[in-house]
Each structure stands twice: as structure tokens, then as C-alpha cells.
Amino acid sequence: MKILVTGGLGFIGSHTVVELQSKGYDVIIIDNCSNASPEVLKGISAISGKTPEFENIDLREKSTVKEFFSKYPDIEGVIHFAASKAVGESVENPLLYYENNLTPLIYVLQELQYKKNVAFIFSSSCTVYGQADELPITENAPIKPAKSPYGNTKQIGEEIIRDACNVQPQLKAIALRYFNPIGSHPSTEIGEQPTGIPVNLVPYLTQTAIGLRKQLSVFGNDYPTHDGTAIRDYIHVVDLAKAHVVALERMLKNNSDTNYEVFNIGTGTGSSVLEVIRTFEKISESKLNYKTVPRRKGDVTAAYADTKKANKVLGWKAESSLKEAIKSAWKWEQKLRKKV
Known part of the structure; x- marks a missing residue:
């Protein structure tokens, strides 16, 4: 069974490709x-023993998307990761984000309308909830005006x-609204390797610890939380990747209740920025150089x-702890540094 993974060389995409191949799918x-x-x-090949087919194309070009689906008419599932993902950058350059994140989605869906049967997974985000009125956040929480x-x-x-x-x-x-993916494959063959300056906490943290960055910025210490820093749900990327495979199989086996479903994918536990830092310091047995700076626009508490x-409908549950994910x-960061 042939599965298309757009953005499949990225952080979450590459881990998902590995999980798909481990289940016997042709990717x-x-x-x-x-950004990859x-x-x-x-790295994917080293883990799975098989190199997936790869097409270096830009999904913003409609004719290219049409040519691709003509070349591969037997695709039965699509997992769509291809998008830009930095909250701060999107605030600074909104038109770029609307072009990068919506145009490819539309062009892919337009090609899928000609297929008799196809499963589609959308890489969504907990950002759709904005600052939720109640925690933890359920799928029934109101979709509020976006913060970014x-x-x-x-x-x-969506x-x-x-x-x-x-x-x-x-x-x-199926739209998977996932929270904050971190970590790397246990083989350390693939992991998060952002181009340029990281925008997410953990890669910036590890790059600071390894000496690539001078100092980690903690954006705000005046949030109404137990230690003043923002709280997020950090999920191991391998757990997240497995959720995509489970969701895909739900559709391929015709087990869906409706032809459009939404699921939250996280651990169910919130951790503050300072808790992440302290967890890392225990693991690395070293002090991290960080300072508090003003809040960023677009961040929720x-x-x-x-x-x-x-857990109930998909039969999926996150297995790794925050400590295991950060470790x-x-x-992964140490391995990258050795290569350099």
C-alpha cells in the first residue's frame, strides 16, 4: 500500500516515515x-533498512502537484506535514505563512477528489484552541480567534x-491536533535539526548546552502559572509518529465514525519552561545558561x-516521559556536535 508523506524529511515527518515503513507501507x-x-x-534508511522514494518538488506549484499524482496514481493515503511552523515568524511574515500552509493543502486535496477512495491526515495543532477556557483541553473546546x-x-x-x-x-x-513534539529516534539516526536559529524550546536548549548558542531566552516569567513561565504538553516525537500510523489505519480499515474526525495528540500533562530546563539540567548534570526576556507575541499561557x-477511539497512548524525551x-544533539 503506497502512502504519500508531504514534508517527510522534516522532524515529525521523518519519524512518521520510519513508523510507516516498520509496518510494511510503501512510502x-x-x-x-x-527546512530539511x-x-x-x-537516517531513515539506516533505521528501517529501506530508502523511501523521494521527490524534491514545491507543492505551491499547481502544475507540479498535478504531474506528481499523474505519476503516482496508486497512492491510497496521504499524511500532510508540509508547512511552515514558527509562531513568531508567522507574526512577522503572515503572507508567507498563508501561502506556504494553505496553497499546498488546497492543491493536494484538489487532486484527491479524483480518487475513488483515499485516507488523508492533516498535521494540525493545539494552537487552534488559542488560550483555552478549561484545562486539559478536549476536542470540544471552542476554536477561538487565532493568536498568530x-x-x-x-x-x-481544518x-x-x-x-x-x-x-x-x-x-x-483525520486532523491530528498535537501539542509540542520533542526528542529524537532512539537510534539517534534522525531527530530535530532546524535550519538556522531554532524557534522551539528544546532544540534551542540543547544547542545552548552544546555551545552553539550563547544563551537560552525564557520568554516571560509573569504568566499566571506556578512558576511564572508558560506551560505546554511535550510529547515524544516517536509517540506522535505512531499516532499518525494508527489514525491512518483507522481510515484504511473503514473504522471511522464519519469521514472527518479530529483527535488531540499529547501526553495529558503540562510542563512549564522552567520545569523543562530543570529536567534537562538533571539529565546533563550541568547548569544551563538562560535569561528571562519579555513575552513573545502569539504565545498562550x-x-x-x-x-x-x-486513547479510547484510536487505542493510542503516549508512552514516553518528559525525561525520556529530553534525554x-x-x-541527538551530542551526536550532531561530534559530526561537526
């Missing part, structure tokens, strides 16, 4: 390498998919998942 990757390297293919253009692209993306499913009964789709629906991220 094709599309990635324009704007073809070298990731070597990035968050808005996820809201609009709306586009839902509307497409309403008129295309042959299209089955706290977000962590209610995962009961995913794997640190091992």
Missing part, C-alpha cells in the same frame, strides 16, 4: 528541502478539509491535552 516523500536536508533519507497567523492557517486548514469532506464522501480525513478520545533530544 513516497515530497519535500522541497526548505536530503541527508535525512540516510500560524495558528490561523491550522484553523483554516475548515478547508471539513468542507471538502462534506462534498466528497469518498475522502476520509498554558496548553495541555485531554487525550481520552485518542533522547540531548543524545
Whole structure:
């Protein structure tokens, strides 16, 4: 069974490709390498013993998308990761985010409308909830006005998919609203390797600890939380990757209740920025150089998942602890440094 993974050389995408291949799926990757390297293919191959097919194309080009699906008419599932993902950058350059995150989604869905039966997974985000009124956040929480253009692209993306499913009964789709993925594959063959300056906490933290960055900035210590720093639900990327495979199989086996479903994917536990830092310091047995700076625009106070629906309906549950996830991220960073 042939599965397309867009953005498959990225952090979450590459781990998902590994999990798909471990289940025997034939994977094709599309990635324009704007925030990833073809070298990731070597890591995927080292883990799974098989190199997936790879097409270096830009999904913002409609004719290219059409040519791709003509070349691969037997695709039965699509996992769509291809998108820009930095909250702060989206605030500074909103039009870039609307182009990168919505145009490819529309072009891919337009090609899928000609297929008799296809499963589609959308890489969504907990940012669709904004600052939720109640914690933990359930799938029934109100979708509030987005705090950032990035968050808005996820809201609009979900709306586009839902509307497409309403008129295309042959299209089955699941939006996975996941929280904060961290860590790396236990083999340390693949992991998070952002191009340029990291925008997420853990890679910036590990790069600071290894000496690539002078200092980690903690954005705000005046939040209404137990230690004043923002709280997030940090999930191991391998657990997250496995959730995509489970969701895909739900559709392929025709087990979906409706042809459009939504699931939260997280651990169900919130950790503050300072708790993440202290956990890392214990693991590395060293002090991290960090300072407090003003809050960033677009950041919410706290977000962590209610995962009961995913646990019960998908039969999926996060298995790794915060400590295990951070430890794997640190091992990955140390390996990268040795290569340098």
C-alpha cells in the first residue's frame, strides 16, 4: 500500500516515515528541502533498512502537484506535514505563512477528489484552541480567534478539509491536533535539526548546552502559572509518529465514525519552561545558561491535552516521559556536535 508523506524529511515527518515503513507501507516523500536536508533519507534508511522514494518538488506549484499524482496514481493515503511552523515568524511574515500552509493543502486535496477512495491526515495543532477556557483541553473546546497567523492557517486548514469532506464522501480525513513534539529516534539516526536559529524550546536548549548558542531566552516569567513561565504538553516525537500510523489505519480499515474526525495528540500533562530546563539540567548534570526576556507575541499561557478520545477511539497512548524525551533530544544533539 503506497502512502504519500508531504514534508517527510522534516522532524515529525521523518519519524512518521520510519513508523510507516516498520509496518510494511510503501512510502513516497515530497519535500522541497526548505527546512530539511536530503541527508535525512540516510537516517531513515539506516533505521528501517529501506530508502523511501523521494521527490524534491514545491507543492505551491499547481502544475507540479498535478504531474506528481499523474505519476503516482496508486497512492491510497496521504499524511500532510508540509508547512511552515514558527509562531513568531508567522507574526512577522503572515503572507508567507498563508501561502506556504494553505496553497499546498488546497492543491493536494484538489487532486484527491479524483480518487475513488483515499485516507488523508492533516498535521494540525493545539494552537487552534488559542488560550483555552478549561484545562486539559478536549476536542470540544471552542476554536477561538487565532493568536498568530500560524495558528490561523491550522484553523483554516481544518475548515478547508471539513468542507471538502462534506462534498466528497469518498475522502476520509483525520486532523491530528498535537501539542509540542520533542526528542529524537532512539537510534539517534534522525531527530530535530532546524535550519538556522531554532524557534522551539528544546532544540534551542540543547544547542545552548552544546555551545552553539550563547544563551537560552525564557520568554516571560509573569504568566499566571506556578512558576511564572508558560506551560505546554511535550510529547515524544516517536509517540506522535505512531499516532499518525494508527489514525491512518483507522481510515484504511473503514473504522471511522464519519469521514472527518479530529483527535488531540499529547501526553495529558503540562510542563512549564522552567520545569523543562530543570529536567534537562538533571539529565546533563550541568547548569544551563538562560535569561528571562519579555513575552513573545502569539504565545498562550498554558496548553495541555485531554487525550481520552485518542486513547479510547484510536487505542493510542503516549508512552514516553518528559525525561525520556529530553534525554533522547540531548543524545541527538551530542551526536550532531561530534559530526561537526
